[in-house]
Amino acid sequence: MSIRVSEAEKNVMDILWQESPLTSTEVVERLQTQDWSEKTVKTFLNRLVKKGVVTFQKDGRRYLYSPAIERDEFLADESESFLDKVFKGNIKELLATFVDNKQLSKDELDYLKGLLADKESKDVK
Amino acid sequence: MSIRVSEAEKNVMDILWQESPLTSTEVVERLQTQDWSEKTVKTFLNRLVKKGVVTFQKDGRRYLYSPAIERDEFLADESESFLDKVFKGNIKELLATFVDNKQLSKDELDYLKGLLADKESKDVK
DNA sequence: GGTTATTGATTACAGGTGTAATCTTTACTG
DNA sequence: CAGTAAAGATTACACCTGTAATCAATAACC
Numbered sequence: 590m591s592i593r594v595s596e597a598e599k600n601v602m603d604i605l606w607q608e609s610p611l612t613s614t615e616v617v618e619r620l621q622t623q624d625w626s627e628k629t630v631k632t633f634l635n636r637l638v639k640k641g642v643v644t645f646q647k648d649g650r651r652y653l654y655s656p657a658i659e660r661d662e663f664l665a666d667e668s669e670s671f672l673d674k675v676f677k678g679n680i681k682e683l684l685a686t687f688v689d690n691k692q693l694s695k696d697e698l699d700y701l702k703g704l705l706a707d708k709e710s711k712d713v714k
Numbered sequence: 715m716s717i718r719v720s721e722a723e724k725n726v727m728d729i730l731w732q733e734s735p736l737t738s739t740e741v742v743e744r745l746q747t748q749d750w751s752e753k754t755v756k757t758f759l760n761r762l763v764k765k766g767v768v769t770f771q772k773d774g775r776r777y778l779y780s781p782a783i784e785r786d787e788f789l790a791d792e793s794e795s796f797l798d799k800v801f802k803g804n805i806k807e808l809l810a811t812f813v814d815n816k817q818l819s820k821d822e823l824d825y826l827k828g829l830l831a832d833k834e835s836k837d838v839k
Numbered sequence: 840g841g842t843t844a845t846t847g848a849t850t851a852c853a854g855g856t857g858t859a860a861t862c863t864t865t866a867c868t869g
Numbered sequence: 870c871a872g873t874a875a876a877g878a879t880t881a882c883a884c885c886t887g888t889a890a891t892c893a894a895t896a897a898c899c
Contacts, residue, residue: 754887
């Protein structure tokens with residue numbers, strides 16, 4: 590039962606993961622790039638609260654919003670579900686698609702090799 | 715402008731990518747696992763045709779359906795858009811999530827290392 | 840050739856999403 | 870203290886999606 594956060598709502602989550610708590614006005618400010626009306630952003634905050642993935646504390650007449658779920662956990666969830674839905678769980682194919690299709694820079698390649706080396710030294714299995 | 719295929723519709727595409735052309739009845743048969751009514755599957759075929767990702771030739775009163783897009787192209791598209799939407803384009807973070815979070819088997823690890831080695835020998839850049 | 844069974848087309852309908860506008864409450868301002 | 874402005878709550882509305890049922894056309898059977 591993966592967490593249900595829509596595309597547009599994800600942008601709001603990203604803001605809150607960067608910094609929190611924030612008032613709705615502050616969230617709106619940090620979302621200038623998307624050109625959403627302030628009303629739209631407020632709708633998203635509302636929906637996110639209802640979905641239980643954002644919380645708030647009252648501060649007078651306004652709310653201070655914070656994420657109620659961990660970014661890492663969320664990414665892991667989304668990744669898992671993407672793998673299942675698009676690649677039917679075939680992680681080799683997924684990795685091949687990303688490694689082949691994206692022009693990986695030398696930096697990124699090295700990083701990935703680092704990940705693997707790391708993994709190998711830890712997993713004795 | 716990524717290709718717009720919904721979750722449920724993807725299952726139909728997968729069938730057609732495995733084998734085509736197929737009649738609607740054959741598609742329904744191959745989707746036993748999902749327990750969808752035959753009507754539902756037909757709706758999906760219809761929508762996919764309207765979306766331009768499936769085509770058909772008439773064969774008497776019935777249609778023979780085939781995919782109108784390549785699976786590889788589709789996967790690349792979906793992957794790109796997943797990377798952007800969920801990881802905001804940060805491929806290192808994406809790879810780290812998959813490599814860390816999934817228990818990669820020795821086989822899968824080796825495969826990935828192979829991919830990288832391959833990549834390295836080709837990309838002289 | 841008329842009836843039937845099947846296939847595709849059209850219609851249905853609730854819940855989610857993008858995108859707001861309007862309503863209501865309440866903290867501040869004069 | 871009355872009025873206003875700002876914040877959150879409620880309502881709106883069209884399009885997409887999941888999930889079918891019904892309608893219409895036509896190939897096949899008797």
